[in-house]
Amino acid sequence: MFSAVLSTIHPLGTLVSFCTSWVAFLLRERTFPPHIPSALPYIGSALSYLLAPTAFLASCQQRYGATYTFLMGGRNFVVVSSTGAISSVFNANSRTLCNDLMHHQMLEVVAGVKKNQEWLHQIMMKLFPLVDKSLSRRSLGQITEPFGRELFSQIEKYRRVYSVKAIPLIHFIQQPLYDATNLAIFGSAFPLDTFTDLHMLDKSVPSRFGRLPFWSRPSSRARQRLLSHIEEYLQPDKIIMIGGEYSQFALRFMEIFEANDVCTPDAARLVLTFMWGLHSNTMSTSFWLFVHLLADPEALKRVRAEVDNAFDAEGYTLDSLLDADPDELDSHHFVLLTSAIMETMRLTALHAAARIANHDFDLKDGEGSIPIKEGQYILGNVHAAHMDESNYPNAHNFVVDRFADQPHQKGKLQTEGHPFYSLGGGRHPCKGRWLAIYQTKLQAIILLRLWDITPANGASEWSIPKVHGRSIGVIHTRDEVLVQLNPRQLGNQL
Numbered sequence: 001m002f003s004a005v006l007s008t009i010h011p012l013g014t015l016v017s018f019c020t021s022w023v024a025f026l027l028r029e030r031t032f033p034p035h036i037p038s039a040l041p042y043i044g045s046a047l048s049y050l051l052a053p054t055a056f057l058a059s060c061q062q063r064y065g066a067t068y069t070f071l072m073g074g075r076n077f078v079v080v081s082s083t084g085a086i087s088s089v090f091n092a093n094s095r096t097l098c099n100d101l102m103h104h105q106m107l108e109v110v111a112g113v114k115k116n117q118e119w120l121h122q123i124m125m126k127l128f129p130l131v132d133k134s135l136s137r138r139s140l141g142q143i144t145e146p147f148g149r150e151l152f153s154q155i156e157k158y159r160r161v162y163s164v165k166a167i168p169l170i171h172f173i174q175q176p177l178y179d180a181t182n183l184a185i186f187g188s189a190f191p192l193d194t195f196t197d198l199h200m201l202d203k204s205v206p207s208r209f210g211r212l213p214f215w216s217r218p219s220s221r222a223r224q225r226l227l228s229h230i231e232e233y234l235q236p237d238k239i240i241m242i243g244g245e246y247s248q249f250a251l252r253f254m255e256i257f258e259a260n261d262v263c264t265p266d267a268a269r270l271v272l273t274f275m276w277g278l279h280s281n282t283m284s285t286s287f288w289l290f291v292h293l294l295a296d297p298e299a300l301k302r303v304r305a306e307v308d309n310a311f312d313a314e315g316y317t318l319d320s321l322l323d324a325d326p327d328e329l330d331s332h333h334f335v336l337l338t339s340a341i342m343e344t345m346r347l348t349a350l351h352a353a354a355r356i357a358n359h360d361f362d363l364k365d366g367e368g369s370i371p372i373k374e375g376q377y378i379l380g381n382v383h384a385a386h387m388d389e390s391n392y393p394n395a396h397n398f399v400v401d402r403f404a405d406q407p408h409q410k411g412k413l414q415t416e417g418h419p420f421y422s423l424g425g426g427r428h429p430c431k432g433r434w435l436a437i438y439q440t441k442l443q444a445i446i447l448l449r450l451w452d453i454t455p456a457n458g459a460s461e462w463s464i465p466k467v468h469g470r471s472i473g474v475i476h477t478r479d480e481v482l483v484q485l486n487p488r489q490l491g492n493q494l
């Protein structure tokens with residue numbers, strides 16, 4: 001009897017399982033990518049996303065896989081997290097996937113542009129070829145000439161306070177970088193003492209992007225002060241009275257403003273937006289590089305040994321480094337340090353700018369494809385790809401030599417061959433990538449050679465600061481990290 005029942009169940013079971021697979025397949029066809037359900041018709045998942053973007057995307061991925069859609073404020077987002085799909089997003093041309101949204105958001109969030117946004121966006125696009133050309137590997141050396149000396153002199157100012165008090169790491173790392181970069185890019189006419197305001201504005205950017213209520217007054221005031229400093233800087237008559245010079249790069253910017261009849265307040269808003277893009281990610285990378293090195297004494301020891309070796313055995317001197325062209329620092333003598341910088345970028349990048357699809361198409365994803373509909377927004381979840389253990393074993397940890405495994409090739413990013421998206425890619429590589437790597441590297445060399453940095457108040461353990469849940473683009477933190485600075489005893493061996 002039992003075997004008779006079994007013999008009927010078996011073919012029945014096969015049929016049921018066959019039908020179920022077909023239904024699943026057909027449903028998948030209809031619902032791929034799967035949609036994140038939400039009870040709120042227009043708002044959709046906006047609150048969950050805006051309150052904690054990275055955590056929200058991670059939990060969706062866990063439930064629905066690497067590709068899914070969600071609704072946010074009437075916009076339909078398709079999130080892609082595999083390396084194949086993210087590469088396709090960066091490779092797509094702007095007629096298919098347009099990333100104007102990011103530029104508009106930057107103008108609004110950073111510089112407070114509400115009126116004339118489209119027109120200012122067009123002027124911004126006219127500045128891009130100049131940025132592209134001036135910051136290319138070949139031309140960069142002309143721009144960075146004053147950078148090294150200024151960076152060094154800004155860092156040296158901390159000698160006055162080092163033994164007296166604990167110092168916030170963010171300031172020690174970011175302020176010298178900020179001032180030296182401004183001198184190189186904008187010239188000595190650019191106002192000093194603006195770091196605190198830019199830092200304040202930068203800290204508010206995740207909340208501003210999220211458009212959720214927050215105490216915005218201090219950062220709005222900081223933005224206003226920055227804009228009035230920049231407006232003053234953009235008036236050559238005033239600068240002649242105060243003294244100071246414009247860089248060639250700044251003069252070209254100003255020519256573009258003049259040729260397009262951009263009034264000074266609008267020009268200041270464009271400069272502020274550019275300035276934020278110039279500083280924000282680089283300052284963050286530099287800060288997190290030191291956080292990771294200080295939290296990993298073995299890694300710190302190895303990177304410092306490489307830097308010391310460059311001085312003690314390879315004939316580098318402080319003078320030669322401060323005057324070095326970025327190309328000279330692209331050297332096999334700093335392979336481990338460069339790997340540490342790229343590893344920091346891998347860990348800190350969150351996602352690419354959302355792009356809007358201008359027509360229906362299939363986005364290539366490895367061997368398969370993802371159907372995209374006109375009007376959908378595509379979000380490349382770079383963080384997910386960088387945290388995927390099959391791409392990066394031990395992915396959540398800082399592995400100092402992760403990108404030091406291949407022979408050094410001048411002019412190539414050390415991440416070549418790895419699925420690395422922190423600096424964009426394809427048709428959309430970051431225009432400031434060579435500048436960012438050079439700045440971070442030179443600063444790290446100076447600091448590692450000249451200073452010992454330890455946790456303040458004698459703490460022996462170093463803890464990684466908490467990541468701000470609303471970070472976008474790259475990770476932010478709200479934690480102050482206090483450090484004690486001690487000059488290294490090097491005798492005359494500089």
Ligand code: HEM
Pocket residue numbers: 099131135274277278279281282285345351352353354421422423424425428429430431432433435436
């Ligand atoms: C560590 C520092 C930096 C990181 C991690 C970084 C990251 C990126 C990424 C991921 C993109 C592509 C965005 C996308 O298409 O979705 C990008 C584009 C860009 N970056 Fe950077 N960046 C850095 C430094 C800089 C610097 C110093 C500049 C100098 C001005 C700069 C200027 C630009 C510009 C102009 C674009 C192109 C925007 C566009 O085509 O729409 N970046 N960057």
